[in-house]
Amino acid sequence: MTEATQIHGVLDSHGEKAAELQSVYVYEAPVRIWHWVNAAAIVVLATTGYFIASPLPSTPGEASSQFLMGYIRFAHFSAGYVLAVALLMRIYWAFVGNEHAKQIFYLPVWDRKWLSGVLYEAGWYAFLVKQPKKYIGHNPLGHLVMHLFMLNLAFLVVTGFALYSEGAGRDSWQYKLFGWVFAIWPNSQDVHTWHHLAMWGVILFVIIHIYTAVREDIVSRQSLISSMISGERVFRDEADK
Amino acid sequence: MAAIETFYDVIRRQGVTRRSFTKFCSLTAASLGLGQSAAVQMAQALETKPRIPVIWMHGLECTCCSESFIRSAHPLAKDVVLSMISLDYDDTIMAAAGHQAEAILEETKEKYKGKYILAVEGNPPLNEGGMFCIDGGKPFVEKLKWMAEDAMAIIAWGACASWGCVQAAKPNPTQATPIDKVIKDKPIIKVPGCPPIAEVMTGVVTFVTTFGRLPELDRQGRPKMFYSQRIHDKCYRRPHFDAGQFVEEWDDEAARKGHCLYKMGCKGPTTYNACSTVRWNGGVSFPIQSGHGCIGCSEEDFWDKGSFYDRLTKINHFGIEHNADEVGLAAAAVVGGAVAVHAGVTAVKRITTKHEG
Numbered sequence: 001m002t003e004a005t006q007i008h009g010v011l012d013s014h015g016e017k018a019a020e021l022q023s024v025y026v027y028e029a030p031v032r033i034w035h036w037v038n039a040a041a042i043v044v045l046a047t048t049g050y051f052i053a054s055p056l057p058s059t060p061g062e063a064s065s066q067f068l069m070g071y072i073r074f075a076h077f078s079a080g081y082v083l084a085v086a087l088l089m090r091i092y093w094a095f096v097g098n099e100h101a102k103q104i105f106y107l108p109v110w111d112r113k114w115l116s117g118v119l120y121e122a123g124w125y126a127f128l129v130k131q132p133k134k135y136i137g138h139n140p141l142g143h144l145v146m147h148l149f150m151l152n153l154a155f156l157v158v159t160g161f162a163l164y165s166e167g168a169g170r171d172s173w174q175y176k177l178f179g180w181v182f183a184i185w186p187n188s189q190d191v192h193t194w195h196h197l198a199m200w201g202v203i204l205f206v207i208i209h210i211y212t213a214v215r216e217d218i219v220s221r222q223s224l225i226s227s228m229i230s231g232e233r234v235f236r237d238e239a240d241k
Numbered sequence: 242m243a244a245i246e247t248f249y250d251v252i253r254r255q256g257v258t259r260r261s262f263t264k265f266c267s268l269t270a271a272s273l274g275l276g277q278s279a280a281v282q283m284a285q286a287l288e289t290k291p292r293i294p295v296i297w298m299h300g301l302e303c304t305c306c307s308e309s310f311i312r313s314a315h316p317l318a319k320d321v322v323l324s325m326i327s328l329d330y331d332d333t334i335m336a337a338a339g340h341q342a343e344a345i346l347e348e349t350k351e352k353y354k355g356k357y358i359l360a361v362e363g364n365p366p367l368n369e370g371g372m373f374c375i376d377g378g379k380p381f382v383e384k385l386k387w388m389a390e391d392a393m394a395i396i397a398w399g400a401c402a403s404w405g406c407v408q409a410a411k412p413n414p415t416q417a418t419p420i421d422k423v424i425k426d427k428p429i430i431k432v433p434g435c436p437p438i439a440e441v442m443t444g445v446v447t448f449v450t451t452f453g454r455l456p457e458l459d460r461q462g463r464p465k466m467f468y469s470q471r472i473h474d475k476c477y478r479r480p481h482f483d484a485g486q487f488v489e490e491w492d493d494e495a496a497r498k499g500h501c502l503y504k505m506g507c508k509g510p511t512t513y514n515a516c517s518t519v520r521w522n523g524g525v526s527f528p529i530q531s532g533h534g535c536i537g538c539s540e541e542d543f544w545d546k547g548s549f550y551d552r553l554t555k556i557n558h559f560g561i562e563h564n565a566d567e568v569g570l571a572a573a574a575v576v577g578g579a580v581a582v583h584a585g586v587t588a589v590k591r592i593t594t595k596h597e598g
């Protein structure tokens with residue numbers, strides 16, 4: 001979003017300036033809680049989702065003494081509800097939270113500076129430019145990818161609840177709210193296929209996301225992973241450099 | 242042609258007893274999911290209301306719907322409903338033929354304007370001006386539109402009329418088109434299936450002719466009473482699904498024990514129909530009970546959704562078919578590889594340009 005403005009170092013308990021590091025509060029608690037709840041739910045959803053599609057080897061014995069597929073589906077649906085509720089909370093926070101809480105919900109495609117920022121960051125990842133620019137929120141390329149991810153996530157929730165409504169029944173609130181998905185794909189087999197493909201979309205995002213988070217944390221001169229835990233973005237270079 | 246006769250008059254004339262008539266009403270009410278009071282209501286309607294004529298036409302199709310229909314297990318449904326229909330028009334099974342038969346259409350259109358039911362088996366091909374299906378010297382699509390004009394409602398029999406079915410499968414050279422894409426201004430009841438279950442068909446006809454209105458339809462235009470649940474929801478093998486007990490290959494031990502066919506590509510979880518409750522041939526069996534997965538024949542474009550033995554649709558690109566997992570894994574491998582290379586380059590760069598700042 002905006003490039004880092006200079007913020008002066010914090011005073012320590014003796015009233016002296018501690019290390020000349022700039023830090024700024026970026027990710028508020030609801031955003032951070034959402035991030036980790038969402039990540040945990042996705043791990044459960046992708047694992048159980050995979051086993052819904054390709055079930056484990058058959059269980060032995062009587063059917064009445066086993067409920068493996070039932071438990072796997074139950075875990076999927078429970079995590080689905082957790083994810084959906086957390087997402088609603090996150091959307092609410094986009095309205096009431098700080099400007100960084102809004103960032104991943106829109107793309108400033110009208111902003112030339114942002115657009116060139118996308119290219120600049122792409123150059124940084126392609127080893128073409130020496131130093132990345134510093135940003136308080138997500139860098140423009142990250143911003144773009146985050147936004148695409150949120151669309152992908154919304155798609156999974158919508159198709160997930162549409163599939164859920166098939167079991168819950170035609171008179172369920174899930175069908176009333178999400179049944180329109182079957183107006184787009186009358187054959188629910190297509191909804192399964194798309195829901196399944198979207199899972200792979202999330203997996204691709206997570207691979208890239210975790211890699212870049214760790215990499216930037218090490219290579220760039222600003223904090224990343226700890227920012228998502230404490231909320232503070234710390235810049236490792238001194239103020240007037 | 243019997244103009245003001247009631248349904249009851251017709252069957253009495255055919256030698257059906259009053260006793261069998263009431264039995265028919267109760268059975269049909271039950272199969273429609275209605276209570277005993279509905280049976281009485283139904284009997285009353287059939288006795289007093291003038292019979293609603295049904296015209297049954299055939300477009301591009303294989304006649305499996307008719308074949309199914311005439312095997313309805315209710316002894317009366319077969320005799321009564323069928324004769325009631327053939328009294329008016331069904332070119333495949335009625336006695337009249339040629340101009341005599343076509344005259345019935347004209348007469349019905351005039352006499353029962355806005356009051357008759359048009360039941361369509363099959364669909365019209367639109368390519369080349371409809372030349373791929375000629376009926377009575379005219380493209381079927383013209384005949385369909387002409388008869389639809391004055392109909393009260395249309396019943397779209399089977400997967401053909403409802404979705405298009407095999408003649409509409411890719412690349413659909415004749416441009417076979419489901420009824421609701423051709424007739425836009427009439428209520429249409431879709432009764433999909435290839436073919437639909439006999440009792441479902443007679444149930445729908447009886448409902449419309451006795452109550453003079455359409456049954457409640459779902460978002461897809463199908464009667465809710467028969468199509469609001471999936472095969473999977475009422476499948477008797479469902480306990481094996483929930484337990485995680487699957488047939489892993491044809492003829493294995495699990496197949497002999499009748500375990501769930503999910504891994505063999507059963508489409509029960511995505512198919513809306515009444516097979517697992519009503520079953521076939523008078524309740525004898527249905528595909529899953531006979532050991533084969535559901536192929537989803539009542540679902541939209543079921544011919545174009547890949548193999549009957551895959552639960553998900555294949556993704557067709559570059560002429561090679563893959564499933565969602567193959568596509569996803571390939572993409573993940575590419576991205577994972579790229580990440581690894583990127584990490585390597587990053588590390589090398591970092592070591593070679595170490596800490597100047």
Ligand code: HEM
Binds near residue numbers: 031104137213224225
């Ligand atoms: C399923 C796994 C995960 C998903 C779906 C996910 C998703 C996201 C999303 C959507 C954001 C944007 C947050 C916002 O602006 O509201 C974000 C930020 C972030 N995530 Fe994750 N995350 C996952 C796992 C992780 C893991 C394991 C790490 C740590 C290695 C991590 C580190 C971060 C960091 C550092 C940021 C902030 C990036 C920045 O400041 O530009 N994430 N993540």
Ligand code: HEM
Binds near residue numbers: 076079081083161198
């Ligand atoms: C990150 C999010 C999610 C992922 C990765 C995911 C993944 C999957 C996968 C791979 C399948 C198997 C599809 C198939 O092959 O048929 C599946 C099925 C399903 N998912 Fe999700 N899903 C997610 C979110 C949700 C949510 C939010 C819900 C809503 C409650 C949901 C409900 C369902 C249902 C109802 C099924 C069908 C289960 C069945 O047929 O037995 N999913 N999911």
Ligand code: SF4
Binds near residue numbers: 502510529534
């Ligand atoms: S056999 Fe098919 S319909 Fe029956 S429980 Fe298994 S998957 Fe569902």
